[in-house]
Amino acid sequence: xxxxxxxxxxxxxxxxxxxxxxxxxxxxxxxxxxxxxxxxxxxxxxxxxxxxxxxxxxxxxxxxxxxxxxxxxxxxxxxxxxxxxxxxxxxxxxxxxxxxxxxxxxxxxxxxxxxxxxxxxxxxxxxxxxxxxxxxxxxxxxxxxxxxxxxxxxxxxxxxxxxxxxxxxxxxxxxxxxxxxxxxxxxxxxxxxxxxxxxxxxxxxxxxxxxxxxxxxxxxxxxxxxxxxxxxxxxxxxxxxxxxxxxxxxxxxxxxxxxxxxxxxxxxxxxxxxxxxxxxxxxxxxxxxxxxxxxxxxxxxxxxxxxxxxxxxxxxxxxxxxxxxxxxxxxxxxxxxxxxxxxxxxxxxxxxxxxxxxxxxxxxxxxxxxxxxxxxxxxxxxxxxxxxxxxxxxxxxxxxx
Amino acid sequence: xxxxxxxxxxxxxxxxxxxxxxxxxxxxxxxxxxxxxxxxxxxxxxxxxxxxxxxxxxxxxxxxxxxxxxxxxxxxxxxxxxxxxxxxxxxxxxxxxxxxxxxxxxxxxxxxxxxxxxxxxxxxxxxxxxxxxxxxxxxxxxxxxxxxxxxxxxxxxxxxxxxxxxxxxxxxxxxxxxxxxxxxxxxxxxxxxxxxxxxxxxxxxxxxxxxxxxxxxxxxxxxxxxxxxxxxxxxxxxxxxxxxxxxxxxxxxxxxxxxxxxxxxxxxxxxxxxxxxxxxxxxxxxxxxxxxxxxxxxxxxxxxxxxxxxxxxxxxxxxxxxxxxxxxxxxxxxxxxxxxxxxxxxxxxxxxxxxxxxxxxxxxxxxxxxxxxxxxxxxxxxxxxxxxxxxxxxxxxxxxx
Numbered sequence: 052x053x054x055x056x057x058x059x060x061x062x063x064x065x066x067x068x069x070x071x072x073x074x075x076x077x078x079x080x081x082x083x084x085x086x087x088x089x090x091x092x093x094x095x096x097x098x099x100x101x102x103x104x105x106x107x108x109x110x111x112x113x114x115x116x117x118x119x120x121x122x123x124x125x126x127x128x129x130x131x132x133x134x135x136x137x138x139x140x141x142x143x144x145x146x147x148x149x150x151x152x153x154x155x156x157x158x159x160x161x162x163x164x165x166x167x168x169x170x171x172x173x174x175x176x177x178x179x180x181x182x183x184x185x186x187x188x189x190x191x192x193x194x195x196x197x198x199x200x201x202x203x204x205x206x207x208x209x210x211x212x213x214x215x216x217x218x219x220x221x222x223x224x225x226x227x228x229x230x231x232x233x234x235x236x237x238x239x240x241x242x243x244x245x246x247x248x249x250x251x252x253x254x255x256x257x258x259x260x261x262x263x264x265x266x267x268x269x270x271x272x273x274x275x276x277x278x279x280x281x282x283x284x285x286x287x288x289x290x291x292x293x294x295x296x297x298x299x300x301x302x303x304x305x306x307x308x309x310x311x312x313x314x315x316x317x318x319x320x321x322x323x324x325x326x327x328x329x330x331x332x333x334x335x336x337x338x339x340x341x342x343x344x345x346x347x348x349x350x351x352x353x354x355x356x357x358x359x360x361x362x363x364x365x366x367x368x369x370x371x372x373x374x375x376x377x378x379x380x381x382x383x384x385x386x387x388x389x390x391x392x393x394x395x396x397x398x399x400x401x402x403x404x405x406x407x408x409x410x411x412x413x414x415x416x417x418x419x420x421x422x423x424x425x426x427x428x429x430x431x432x433x434x435x436x437x438x439x440x441x442x443x444x445x446x447x448x449x450x451x452x
Numbered sequence: 453x454x455x456x457x458x459x460x461x462x463x464x465x466x467x468x469x470x471x472x473x474x475x476x477x478x479x480x481x482x483x484x485x486x487x488x489x490x491x492x493x494x495x496x497x498x499x500x501x502x503x504x505x506x507x508x509x510x511x512x513x514x515x516x517x518x519x520x521x522x523x524x525x526x527x528x529x530x531x532x533x534x535x536x537x538x539x540x541x542x543x544x545x546x547x548x549x550x551x552x553x554x555x556x557x558x559x560x561x562x563x564x565x566x567x568x569x570x571x572x573x574x575x576x577x578x579x580x581x582x583x584x585x586x587x588x589x590x591x592x593x594x595x596x597x598x599x600x601x602x603x604x605x606x607x608x609x610x611x612x613x614x615x616x617x618x619x620x621x622x623x624x625x626x627x628x629x630x631x632x633x634x635x636x637x638x639x640x641x642x643x644x645x646x647x648x649x650x651x652x653x654x655x656x657x658x659x660x661x662x663x664x665x666x667x668x669x670x671x672x673x674x675x676x677x678x679x680x681x682x683x684x685x686x687x688x689x690x691x692x693x694x695x696x697x698x699x700x701x702x703x704x705x706x707x708x709x710x711x712x713x714x715x716x717x718x719x720x721x722x723x724x725x726x727x728x729x730x731x732x733x734x735x736x737x738x739x740x741x742x743x744x745x746x747x748x749x750x751x752x753x754x755x756x757x758x759x760x761x762x763x764x765x766x767x768x769x770x771x772x773x774x775x776x777x778x779x780x781x782x783x784x785x786x787x788x789x790x791x792x793x794x795x796x797x798x799x800x801x802x803x804x805x806x807x808x809x810x811x812x813x814x815x816x817x818x819x820x821x822x823x824x825x826x827x828x829x830x831x832x833x834x835x836x837x838x839x840x841x842x843x844x845x846x847x848x849x850x851x852x853x
Contacts, residue, residue, distance in 0.1 A: 052514045052534060060517070103484070409794055411821055412485050429831040431515050438516025442799040449797055450513050451520035451533065452543045 054130070054291045057438065057447070061293035065446035066379025066407070067334060068294065070127060070341045070437075071326075073366050074120070074305075075348025076385025077401040077420065079392050081356055088347070088356055088391060089402060090419035092363040096370030097383060097404065097418035104381075104406030106415035107428025109436055110398075111387050117398045118433075121145070123386030124308045126433030128288055128341075137311070138223065138280020143212050145307025149204055151214065151282040156223050156250055158213040159278040160203075162187065162271035169236045169273075174229065175209045176271040184209060187271050194260045199253045213276065215253055222247030225254060225279040237275055250279065287313030292441050294338035299329030305343040314341060323365045327372045334376050342373075351389030359391050380407035380444045382436060383418070400430060408443025455531070455692045458839065458848070462694035466847035467780025467808070468735060469695065471528060471742045471838075472727075474767050475521070475706075476749025477786025478802040478821060480793050482757055489748070489757055489792060490803060491820035493764040497771030498784060498805065498819035505782075505807030507816035508829025510837055511799075512788050518799045519834075522546070524787030525709045527834030529689055529742075538712070539624065539681020545613050546708025550605055552615065552683040557624050557651055559614040560679040561604075563588065563672035570637045570674075575630065576610045577672040585610060588672050595661045600654050614677065616654055623648030626655060626680040638676055651680065688714030693842050695739035700730030706744040715742060724766045728773040735777050743774075752790030760792050781808035781845040783837060784819070801831055809844025 078088035085091075111118040111126040112133065121142045122132030137145075140157035151157060162176035162184060176184075188205035191213075195201070199217040206212060224247035228237045240254035254276060265272050288296045290313075298309035298316035306316035315337070319325040326342040334340055346362035373381070384403035387396050402423040404415075413427035424430075428439065441447050479488035486492075512519040512527040513534065522543045523533035538546075541558035552558055563577035563585060577585075589606035592614075596602070600618040607613060625648035629638045641655035655677060666673050689697045691714075699710035699717035707717035716738070720726040727743040735741055747763035774782070785804035788797045803824035805816075814828035825831075829840070842848050 052517065056534070409480055409791065409798065409800075411480060411488070411800060413822075413825070427825065428515070429509070429825070431831075435515040438514070439799075440516075442516040442518065447516065447518060447799070449518045449520050451523035451538065452540060452547075 054286045058286065058291050060447045060450060061291065061441065062448055063293040066444035068339045068380045068382065068440050068444050069373060069378035071373065071381065071383045072127060072341065072343050073347050073363060073385050074343065074345045075351045075387060075389025077388025077399050078351065078359065079390035079399065081392060087420050088359040089363055090421065092360045094363060094367040094418055096367045100370065100381060100383065100406040101404045101415050101418040101422065104404050105410045105413050105428055106404045106423040106426025108400035108423050108430045109384065109403055109433045110400050111433035115398050117396050118387040120304060120386060121308055124305065127384065127386055127436060128312050129291060129434055129437030130312065131434040135285055137283065139278025140280040141282060143206065143278065144214060145311060146304040147204055147206055147212060148303040148307055149212055149214060153282060154217060154220050156215040156217065156279060156281045158276045160211050160213045160274050160276050161209045163273050163275050164270045165273040171230055171233050171235060171237060174233060174275065179209050179271050181208055184271065187265065187268060190264050191261050194257060196253055196256045201257055217249065217253060219249065221249035223250060223279050223281040225251045227277040229275040229277055237273065240276065285312065289313055292339065292437065293446060296339040297333050297337040298341040299326055300343035302345050309341055323369045327369050330373060330376045334378065340378065348389045351391050352394060354391050354394040356391040380405065380440050382440045384436065403436060405439055405443055455687045459687065459692045461848045461851060462692065462842065463849055464694040467845035469740045469781045469783065469841045469845050470774060470779035472774065472782065472784045473528060473742065473744050474748045474764060474786050475744065475746045476752045476788060476790025478789025478800050479752065479760065480791035480800065482793060488821050489760040490764055491822065493761045495764060495768040495819055497768045501771065501782060501784065501807040502805045502816050502819040502823065505805050506811045506814050506829055507805045507824040507827025509801035509824050509831045510785065510804055510834045511801050512834035516799050518797050519788040521705060521787060522709055525706060528785065528787055528837060529713050530692060530835055530838030531713065532835040536686055538684065540679025541681040542683060544607065544679065545615060546712060547705040548605055548607055548613060549704040549708055550613055550615060554683060555618060555621050557616040557618065557680060557682045559677045561612050561614045561675050561677050562610045564674050564676050565671045566674040572631055572634050572636060572638060575634060575676065580610050580672050582609055585672065588666065588669060591665050592662050595658060597654055597657050602658055618650065618654060620650065622650040624651060624680050624682040626652045628678040630676040630678050638674065641677065686713065690714055693740065693838065694847060697740040698734050698738040699742040700727055701744035703746050710742055724770045728770050731774060731777045735779065741779065749790045752792050753795055755792050755795040757792040781806065781841050783841045785837065804837060806840055806844055
């Protein structure tokens with residue numbers, strides 16, 4: 052359902068909604084028939100919310116599709132990731148909290164090595180260390196082109212973000228310059244449409260200026276550009292759902308995605324406890340609060356089943372205090388599954404619970420993948436959860452007469 | 453799935469389908485864990501259909517969206533309400549059974565009060581009584597403009613319907629004139645597109661003529677226009693599903709929506725019993741029959757749980773006679789939920805059962821929200837039910853070779 056149609060139904064009145072995201076929540080059992088990480092965890096507080104509320108499973112993007120963190124969160128914010136697609140450059144900029152403005156063009160860039168003939172001999176500059184690469188990135192910052200200022204921020208090892216601030220609006224339809232293999236020269240920036248030709252020219256000029264500044268470095272003597280993209284012009288969360296929205300997250304990526312849709316995102320220290328403080332401090336002046344808890348995903352990515360269980364238990368422990376802070380509707384879920392057995396994000400649907408608002412009884416008496424399958428909501432798409440939460444908070448008017 | 457693709461599969465042969473709509477059927481328990489209205493009702497006949505058929509839950513519009521009666525019924529007729537959206541003016545005209553023709557432009561209008569400077573002082577003319585307003589509406593009927601005839605029909609209290617019959621086709625993209633607050637003059641009718649400018653001019657001329665006729669009335673001395681819309685040019689039900697379709701309903705609104713898609717809709721007296729007579733009298737010459745039963749919704753809107761239970765039991769009692777009338781497939785459901793505890797339509801998915809045709813067994817041994825969640829169909833969109841019913845009646849050919 053299109054966001055502008057939801058906006059027409061969202062009057063502005065209603066209760067407060069808390070979205071509590073346990074990153075990578077969904078999991079898999081260690082052996083057939085065994086419990087998942089969430090099912091193995093002792094979660095008396097989530098279980099109580101599940102008993103008093105309603106449960107289900109959601110597909111953040113679509114069945115069978117493994118979501119990245121950006122699409123996973125956009126879905127939870129109500130934005131269909133198949134419609135609202137973010138460019139890689141923008142996501143990389145969000146990940147280091149670089150403040151993109153309208154018209155800015157973000158590029159996911161990295162150092163590489165070229166030989167005397169200009170052919171790429173190492174696409175990652177020998178996986179140059181952060182210590183060695185950071186000063187080189189600093190050297191590339193602030194190049195002035197005829198038609199654009201340019202910013203560079205180092206990310207990690209060989210990776211950095213390039214942001215063009217063009218004097219005149221220009222498109223982001225420019226192909227990657229990475230040849231994808233060694234032995235070839237980098238491709239020239241090539242515009243896919245007439246409206247992006249100025250951007251391609253600016254990027255070519257920037258590449259030339261950057262190569263001059265890197266000429267004396269033995270390994271990182273050239274750069275490759277990917278994911279050329281500009282900050283999307285999407286409806287803001289507040290415009291769609293009529294809720295003043297705040298966010299607290301320890302990791303910049305998640306604050307970045309929240310800001311992309313206009314949330315007032317702040318940094319929270321590591322751990323679950325600081326999320327309680329964040330909610331208490333700022334729930335009064337907001338209608339919607341997004342709390343992000345990263346550890347389950349990290350443990351899953353590390354293949355550490357027990358640490359993921361412990362992380363989920365840590366997230367569970369603060370629930371009574373979150374409830375006390377006074378949200379009317381609480382939505383607990385993950386942005387995707389990260390089974391420890393897979394050491395990676397996966398496509399498996401993600402358990403969720405909604406507590407608060409008028410609801411039917413369901414069979415889920417605990418919070419877990421198996422129980423959620425018997426829940427009142429069945430299996431829905433991730434981007435539908437915000438509608439269910441907003442409806443539960445009494446925020447959506449009738450569609451049609 | 454687009455209606456023209458369904459039409460290519462619907463060959464014309466097959467069994468007869470009965471759609472039996474209990475308006476506002478879905479409900480909520482009075483207390484957590486308790487039965488809903490449908491579950492509290494003694495419905496031996498629906499339960500028997502559920503045992504012999506298959507069950508599920510449907511979202512008339514989309515998860516989290518509360519449907520109005522128009523969209524809810526269009527969904528049951530197979531028309532996706534997110535695609536087939538009806539204007540407010542058209543719905544208001546349907547609600548009083550005004551026969552809209554092609555090219556007619558319907559407007560939801562109401563009396564208001566303006567001061568000597570033309571500023572609105574009461575947007576509803578002091579909620580003028582039906583007795584006082586009806587003669588005023590009659591006075592406005594039949595205004596002849598240069599370019600259109602105009603009809604006015606009173607609805608209730610301050611509300612009436614204005615229908616333009618323009619001499620030349622003109623668009624319905626004209627903004628509301630209601631300023632939304634007092635202290636402002638009504639807005640002039642403003643076209644959103646070039647094709648609707650003639651309509652805006654006609655409406656402005658009508659407003660002037662109407663104001664002259666109302667000049668001497670102390671309160672209802674002006675009118676406000678909303679929901680300018682023309683009868684949609686949609687594929688007819690018979691073209692889509694290949695079934696000659698009839699309808700019987702006690703309320704004009706539902707006959708109106710049925711006629712909008714080309715059904716032969718007739719008035720039935722109040723109560724469930726007359727629906728049996730309607731079906732018996734006209735099933736022979738039709739392939740599809742829509743019976744509408746309003747009382748569960750009215751009781752729900754009144755917050756009367758017990759009366760809603762009784763209404764559902766009344767609807768259940770006639771089932772043996774409906775079965776005897778000989779439809780091959782029976783689809784029983786609601787157009788939306790109207791939980792008595794909420795005294796309003798709600799977004800909660802609606803139970804349905806399909807009886808007849810080759811089907812799998814499912815776990816639903818009674819007709820209710822909880823049982824339907826374990827049904828063979830799971831959770832589907834409302835507009836998919838007609839496909840399931842038509843397929844069960846052997847009416848849809850294979851898609852592709």
